[in-house]
Amino acid sequence: MASIMHILRASPLELFGLELHIPDGFLNLPVALICWIAAIGLIAFAVRRTQAELGERQIPLMGIMAAFIFAAQMINFPVAGGTSGHLLGGVLAAVTLGPWAGMLVMASVIGVQALLFQDGGLLAMGANILNMGLITALIGFGLYRSVIGQGMPVRLAVVGVAAWISVMGAAFVTSLQLWLSGTARLDVVMPAMLGVHALIGIGEALITVGAVAFISRARPDLVAAEQYTGHTDRGWMIGGALAALAVVILSPLASADPDGLERVAEDLGFLESGQSAPYEIIPDYTLPFLGETPLSTIVAGVIGALIVAVVAVLVARALSSRAAASR
Amino acid sequence: MMHTHLLDRYREAQSVIHRLDPRVKVVVTLLFIVSTALLPDGAWFAFALSFILALSCSFLARLGVTFALRRSFVVLPFALAAITAIIAVPGRPLFMWQIGGTTIIGTDAGVVRFLSILARSWLSVQMAIVLTATTNVPDLLHALRHLRVPEVLVAIVGFMLRYLSVLADEAARLLRAREARSALLANRRGGGSPGWRARVAGYMAGQLFLRSYERSDRVYNAMLARGFAGRFLAINPHLMREHDWWALAVTVVALTVVQLAGQGFPPG
Numbered sequence A: 001m002a003s004i005m006h007i008l009r010a011s012p013l014e015l016f017g018l019e020l021h022i023p024d025g026f027l028n029l030p031v032a033l034i035c036w037i038a039a040i041g042l043i044a045f046a047v048r049r050t051q052a053e054l055g056e057r058q059i060p061l062m063g064i065m066a067a068f069i070f071a072a073q074m075i076n077f078p079v080a081g082g083t084s085g086h087l088l089g090g091v092l093a094a095v096t097l098g099p100w101a102g103m104l105v106m107a108s109v110i111g112v113q114a115l116l117f118q119d120g121g122l123l124a125m126g127a128n129i130l131n132m133g134l135i136t137a138l139i140g141f142g143l144y145r146s147v148i149g150q151g152m153p154v155r156l157a158v159v160g161v162a163a164w165i166s167v168m169g170a171a172f173v174t175s176l177q178l179w180l181s182g183t184a185r186l187d188v189v190m191p192a193m194l195g196v197h198a199l200i201g202i203g204e205a206l207i208t209v210g211a212v213a214f215i216s217r218a219r220p221d222l223v224a225a226e227q228y229t230g231h232t233d234r235g236w237m238i239g240g241a242l243a244a245l246a247v248v249i250l251s252p253l254a255s256a257d258p259d260g261l262e263r264v265a266e267d268l269g270f271l272e273s274g275q276s277a278p279y280e281i282i283p284d285y286t287l288p289f290l291g292e293t294p295l296s297t298i299v300a301g302v303i304g305a306l307i308v309a310v311v312a313v314l315v316a317r318a319l320s321s322r323a324a325a326s327r
Numbered sequence B: 001m002m003h004t005h006l007l008d009r010y011r012e013a014q015s016v017i018h019r020l021d022p023r024v025k026v027v028v029t030l031l032f033i034v035s036t037a038l039l040p041d042g043a044w045f046a047f048a049l050s051f052i053l054a055l056s057c058s059f060l061a062r063l064g065v066t067f068a069l070r071r072s073f074v075v076l077p078f079a080l081a082a083i084t085a086i087i088a089v090p091g092r093p094l095f096m097w098q099i100g101g102t103t104i105i106g107t108d109a110g111v112v113r114f115l116s117i118l119a120r121s122w123l124s125v126q127m128a129i130v131l132t133a134t135t136n137v138p139d140l141l142h143a144l145r146h147l148r149v150p151e152v153l154v155a156i157v158g159f160m161l162r163y164l165s166v167l168a169d170e171a172a173r174l175l176r177a178r179e180a181r182s183a184l185l186a187n188r189r190g191g192g193s194p195g196w197r198a199r200v201a202g203y204m205a206g207q208l209f210l211r212s213y214e215r216s217d218r219v220y221n222a223m224l225a226r227g228f229a230g231r232f233l234a235i236n237p238h239l240m241r242e243h244d245w246w247a248l249a250v251t252v253v254a255l256t257v258v259q260l261a262g263q264g265f266p267p268g
Helices: A005-007 A029-072 A090-099 A097-118 A125-145 A150-180 A186-218 A224-230 A234-256 A258-267 A270-275 A278-279 A294-326 B021-039 B043-059 B064-085 B108-134 B137-146 B149-181 B195-227 B242-264
Strands: A076-078 A084-088 B093-099 B104-105
Touching: A005 A294, A029 A090, A029 A097, A029 A125, A029 A270, A029 B021, A076 B195, A084 A186, A084 B195, A090 A150, A097 A125, A097 A186, A097 B108, A125 A150, A125 A270, A125 B093, A125 B104, A150 A186, A150 A234, A186 A234, A186 B064, A186 B195, A224 B043, A258 B093, A278 B149, A294 B104, B021 B043, B021 B137, B043 B064, B043 B108, B043 B242, B064 B104, B064 B108, B093 B195, B104 B108, B108 B242, B149 B195, B195 B242
Parallel strands: none
Antiparallel strands: A076 A084, B093 B104
16 A cells, blocks of 8 residues: 555656655755755746736646646556556646746645655655756756747657656756765766666656647647747756756766766865755854754754745745735 | 545544644644754664654554554665665775675665664654644645645645546546557567557547646636635634644654754764
């Protein structure tokens, strides 16, 4: 019973332990909190954008499309030897609903999976939203948007490539987060994650192409990116291209020579800011003026939690006053 | 129909925990998970205390001792990623392997880190299971709204949960229809290349998308017909009563004790 939903969704490859929903306990507090702060900001912005575009109609639309993604993740196809391909849905959501709505839908799916099914953690939810919501929207929508005027074969090919790269990108960033948390060794987790997701990504790409082909034949008006022809969307196109390029260039590099990546991270001060960020802001989870006592650690933890709470409240305030003004 | 029971994580019962204000339950769960994340590697005594805390919540909720345990295996697959922590953390070498040209050294600190990650993950998921098993979805959403999660977002998640079983059933029907079409002779390989099968699966996803999109249109029209004016009204206002404050206070004290125990006994 525990994980029937999980098994339904997951291919055997993912059951081997290399999937993208990070549970609680695998990220350390600083990494988890930084990801949460970024995710809260993004969601707040996405809510504002979709509200402006769709108004009150967004509520049933986003809600039902989130349920759709959840249900579509049940659809699988047998490959060989008991393995099956299945859909994650991030690129499909971004291409059909637009980047902000797609991100919101993915965030809702991830939130419900964590809250009700313990598929992914609550503290790790920020990271999961970034990995599976932002990256897929950026790469999926960005790449698709830049070929909007082209013929169907080109567009479908780009959808497939974007789907594959976005899965790889999510695996890449997940590995980085696990490594920065001191949970996993980069030179093991990175090649393993990328290797498994190179296969999972093929399934994702094939299903996404099929779905987009079907939708654009049956209801071309519903593929949101087609309606974006009036906008310039330069940011999404450039961002998507850069993100895709980064994944394509860095993935083989990171798999072949993880030590190189580690060196680069060290040179850039990235490693310290990740693995020991708290030791700089709040050294060793303790506050200097309280000394290295348990009390000091607790106060440090409370301060960290308060910062997140304050950010959350401010965002909520800004949103509700804006919503009230528009009413 | 087919999958509805899978989506229903709430266990109806009369218990102290069930009657608690959902806000308290959400906050306590989050505090517990943050507290667990704050515990240093190898703080076994504090992990044990946290486990007792989670277990007593489970017990008070009359879920049965094994209920949360059974469901918590969901975190196990991810443990494989953390196993590399054993060889990542510098410390006293415990064992050595020669794989190819590289030497892999497992250290005692690495083993402690690995087991601590498992403990944190497993404890966190148990508390989350108690929360979902004792709080029904409307209460949970109401609590999120009270806790200042943007109303639009709560409404979206509410709609998602309301139609989840409907769309899961649609997906299940699509899958069953495919089964029915794909008659298979014994000892014969099923038809089609993996690419063709993937395309079929993609068309199914596309069809589910169109059905869902059109359903959302109908739902919105029905909302307008019933006089939806842009906001949702909650009928039962949640009130914090005396025992809710007590429950909150008791857990805060308990978690403080856990933290004192955990930070007081650092590893090594």
